[in-house]
Amino acid sequence: MTSDTILQVRGLTKTFSGVKALDDVQLTIRKGEVHALMGENGAGKSTLMKILIGLLTPDSGEILFEGNDLTTGNVGDVLKRGISMIHQEMLMIPELTVAQNIFLGRERSGGLLRWLDDRRLTEKAGALLEQMGVAIRPDMPVKYLSVAQMQMVEIARAISNNASVIIMDEPTSALADAEVATLFRIIGELTRQGVAIIYISHKMDEIFTIADTVTVLRDGKYIATRPAAELDIDTLIALMVGRKLDSLFPVPDGVPAGEVMLSVDGLGRRGVFADISFEVRAGEVLGIAGLMGAGRTEIARAIFGLDRISQGEIRIRGKRVVIHSPQDAIGHGIGYVSEDRKGWGFIPGMSVRENLTLASLRKWSSGPFIRDKQERDVATAMMGELNVKATGPDQLVTYLSGGNQQKVVIGNRLLAQPAILILDEPTRGIDIGAKAEIYRLIHQWQQRGVAIIMISSELPEILGMSDRIMVLAQGKQTTMLSRHEASQETIMRYAMHRDRDTGPTGE
Amino acid sequence: MKNGFTTSFNQVSTSYKTRVQGIGKYGLLAAFLLICIALSVLTPRFLTVQNLMIIVTQVSINALLAFGVTFVIITGGIDLSIGSMVAVTGVVAASFAHPDTFPVAVPLLMGLLAGVAFGAFNGFVVTRSNVPPFIVTLGTMTIGRGLALILSNGRPVSNLSDSFNFIGGGKVLGVPTLIILLIVAFISCTIVLRKTVLGRYMYAVGGNEQAARASGIRVGAVKMAVYTLCGGLAALAGILLTSRITTGQPNAGAGFELDAIAAAIIGGTSTSGGSGTMTGTLIGALLIGVISNGLDLLNVTSYYQQVVMGIIIIGAVVLDSLHNKTNA
Numbered sequence: 001m002t003s004d005t006i007l008q009v010r011g012l013t014k015t016f017s018g019v020k021a022l023d024d025v026q027l028t029i030r031k032g033e034v035h036a037l038m039g040e041n042g043a044g045k046s047t048l049m050k051i052l053i054g055l056l057t058p059d060s061g062e063i064l065f066e067g068n069d070l071t072t073g074n075v076g077d078v079l080k081r082g083i084s085m086i087h088q089e090m091l092m093i094p095e096l097t098v099a100q101n102i103f104l105g106r107e108r109s110g111g112l113l114r115w116l117d118d119r120r121l122t123e124k125a126g127a128l129l130e131q132m133g134v135a136i137r138p139d140m141p142v143k144y145l146s147v148a149q150m151q152m153v154e155i156a157r158a159i160s161n162n163a164s165v166i167i168m169d170e171p172t173s174a175l176a177d178a179e180v181a182t183l184f185r186i187i188g189e190l191t192r193q194g195v196a197i198i199y200i201s202h203k204m205d206e207i208f209t210i211a212d213t214v215t216v217l218r219d220g221k222y223i224a225t226r227p228a229a230e231l232d233i234d235t236l237i238a239l240m241v242g243r244k245l246d247s248l249f250p251v252p253d254g255v256p257a258g259e260v261m262l263s264v265d266g267l268g269r270r271g272v273f274a275d276i277s278f279e280v281r282a283g284e285v286l287g288i289a290g291l292m293g294a295g296r297t298e299i300a301r302a303i304f305g306l307d308r309i310s311q312g313e314i315r316i317r318g319k320r321v322v323i324h325s326p327q328d329a330i331g332h333g334i335g336y337v338s339e340d341r342k343g344w345g346f347i348p349g350m351s352v353r354e355n356l357t358l359a360s361l362r363k364w365s366s367g368p369f370i371r372d373k374q375e376r377d378v379a380t381a382m383m384g385e386l387n388v389k390a391t392g393p394d395q396l397v398t399y400l401s402g403g404n405q406q407k408v409v410i411g412n413r414l415l416a417q418p419a420i421l422i423l424d425e426p427t428r429g430i431d432i433g434a435k436a437e438i439y440r441l442i443h444q445w446q447q448r449g450v451a452i453i454m455i456s457s458e459l460p461e462i463l464g465m466s467d468r469i470m471v472l473a474q475g476k477q478t479t480m481l482s483r484h485e486a487s488q489e490t491i492m493r494y495a496m497h498r499d500r501d502t503g504p505t506g507e
Numbered sequence: 508m509k510n511g512f513t514t515s516f517n518q519v520s521t522s523y524k525t526r527v528q529g530i531g532k533y534g535l536l537a538a539f540l541l542i543c544i545a546l547s548v549l550t551p552r553f554l555t556v557q558n559l560m561i562i563v564t565q566v567s568i569n570a571l572l573a574f575g576v577t578f579v580i581i582t583g584g585i586d587l588s589i590g591s592m593v594a595v596t597g598v599v600a601a602s603f604a605h606p607d608t609f610p611v612a613v614p615l616l617m618g619l620l621a622g623v624a625f626g627a628f629n630g631f632v633v634t635r636s637n638v639p640p641f642i643v644t645l646g647t648m649t650i651g652r653g654l655a656l657i658l659s660n661g662r663p664v665s666n667l668s669d670s671f672n673f674i675g676g677g678k679v680l681g682v683p684t685l686i687i688l689l690i691v692a693f694i695s696c697t698i699v700l701r702k703t704v705l706g707r708y709m710y711a712v713g714g715n716e717q718a719a720r721a722s723g724i725r726v727g728a729v730k731m732a733v734y735t736l737c738g739g740l741a742a743l744a745g746i747l748l749t750s751r752i753t754t755g756q757p758n759a760g761a762g763f764e765l766d767a768i769a770a771a772i773i774g775g776t777s778t779s780g781g782s783g784t785m786t787g788t789l790i791g792a793l794l795i796g797v798i799s800n801g802l803d804l805l806n807v808t809s810y811y812q813q814v815v816m817g818i819i820i821i822g823a824v825v826l827d828s829l830h831n832k833t834n835a
Contacts, residue, residue: 327725344717346715349710358724368703370704
């Protein structure tokens, strides 16, 4: 172990009910580096991190932290020794202030019954945040913060803990571009001070922007550790999936689109978006691009009846419709897959079968009674079509990987046989293999004549899948591009478009 | 093979969990049987046909209420007003059940109608306001008790017809009507929960209300349905109790809601919604009945019985969470 190695993992193995989640894994982290941990969902990244922070105990193998054995530590031990994790789901107490959250459990007031010195904590927290260069008031209750700000507070907590290794799990998944820049600046400062960052992300561009070293896991096994500078995207993907991907996106087949299924004219929601007009034809994919907060999801929600519109009209097959609720929208043949898979997508306590048939249950029932056999057959057939990896139709959806959960959500909408399908960030947080499958599915349903609206923050996805692309900026439509007009640069230019005079007032 | 590269990734979490959480369907049944065996060894009076009949008869009212509240809890709600509904519906039924006034169907229907209306009112307020069901039904619990006292002028409604008294106190082919109705109600509720679209929607609403909405489920209608069903079952319990004690008591049913909720929870219904079964609830109610009967036979005073019952409720939920942890 060289002198600048801070954390070394060797021969780590962890088995869950007979399945090896980690198999002889190694990892070496040096002081002051950003070490990206890559792998598809289910590759063992989360298990490895849980072992590092002491939430799980490995079956065998060793963890050396600054030369000390850390293999059987609990959460408290690991924190004291300086490993902190910034969780994907923020673990903070909303009613407490920023300062109280930062020092939670470490108030050091001397005994449970002593008075807390909140003012001292607030001053300390303020100094820390200022040092990080983020403008967050330490006496503000955490519930008023944005996700990005909460993340900064989590990082401040890690720093105040004197963490020498900070684990970040998908830290940018909910951040806007400017916030990502702030995060990267702070990461840069931390590494200059010798803090090592273990960085988990599915976003390739981020990895190549900030990582110094990349370690790849696959199926719970250690695959390789390489300097980031020696890698390119293709090599990295090949290491992750174990073979080269021929093509991520299906080839467009040039079949002309059919009749106009959905047209939207002058749609607006006060203060959110305004003057949105577009149409989608049968067998066509309309991509909607834009920065976070541009109003993409809000438009989808309004069309699906989750939010009220304040102006404009929606036509389906040329006929004007009024949509007040998701039931109305579904009645008009619209299906919506939300960007928030856990919140709006599936019922965790239900099986794959029950989740798949939920939106179309009336079709598989006689009067009030579900036709069990037909329901099972339909679900099993859909599992096959979607290539859902599960032990069977009765496995709970909770236990599937993110990609397979997403397939189940899409399958639920498809079984309702929508004429119009709205997909909001359909591949967010999904590994690359499942992504390719979802693209194939979208293409397949497009060929069957479904009109598809796809909202995405990932430009390659927008470019690879869309026939036409609508770009939004600040709640307004800035352009409509055809497939061959569009490039990453044009989309970004229109997405950044600022027009001070015509903000989304909705009037 | 086109998409073969993903085949092996998702095999990590293969643990399978049925909808009965907790100590699990079989764990609960095993605990129940174990207690029965222990009691048969400890006292010869336990395992007699007569005693078992007494237990089931005593359990039946609580079980009916517990079935109703299980529906509600599965959708993520709660109903604290069921004890008061027992009193209201009992008093209403009794008012129409005096000898030589109306045929026996009238008190039955009026009682059921009162319960259904009361339940629908609960459902209406829960779905139309943002007030949590706990608070809404805490309010209607008090309202219901007041209504029962108003309708009866605060006095027991007695002098009921023989045919009315037969409903809850009679026997058919030697089997008490209470037991027959319990079995019918159990089978019907199980079918609703497991075989119907409505039952599936209940689990969906309790499991993830937003996802249910996005699947096109009319969440408000499902909630209306469960509170109304719960009211109907409470009415049935109220009528049976009134018939059995041959009096409409405005003070009847006080505290029944807690026993019913306890039976559902011991039976593995999660208070956070989305899971639970009628079988679990039935076993939960039987468990409560057997334990209090056994403690009676062993001459344990009712003071201690309450302590024991409390420990069992907490114990069941603790086992529940331990079981969930090992499955996670």
